[in-house]
Amino acid sequence: MKEFTNNNLNIFLEQNIFNNDFSKFLYEVEDMEFQLIENLVRERKRRSITQKEIAERTGLSQQAVSRIEKYGNKPSLNNLLKYMYAIGININDLFGKKLN
Template sequence: MPFVKGNIKAEIEERKKNQEFAKAYEIIDTEYKLIETIIKMRKESGITQPELAEITGISQQSISRMEKVGHSPTLRNFLKYLDGAGLELEVKKKGSKKDECQMV
């Protein structure tokens, strides 16, 4: 079968017309953006994975896995990661304003 060049963005947009696909895509996209953000913020703080491992007591290998899409850590380890990286979590209702957030 010959390789057919395609437009992946157009393909995704077409598939997002399917409600189940759109919901699954939204979940994965949210996970990806969260991971991307915490990695960026950890690096901006100048904290390496080995340093974060020492601070949190989580192995460096586990930290590395946590920073990959599809490897969901326990909530406890995720909160340890955030704390060790000097980050905090805000929880809010969808569509609410920033001043309605609750710190965790």
């Protein structure tokens, strides 16, 4: 069995996954999810809001808030909206005007 290095793994991905339009779309969605969570966490920290405060404001447990912030956990839309509300961001901030 061939061992993958970073270089030949990238080649494999390009030849077998990224050449498919739907696979590219799924990859881009995954990347957007990562960036969204990363930006929300950065904004929470910029506003000096703790995970505990998010939990208190949303009714979620602190563990649930931590899971929202971990990449790959796929929070529900409901929990994600609660998180956004707790840090003072609404949907227009994401899709319309820029954050302050």
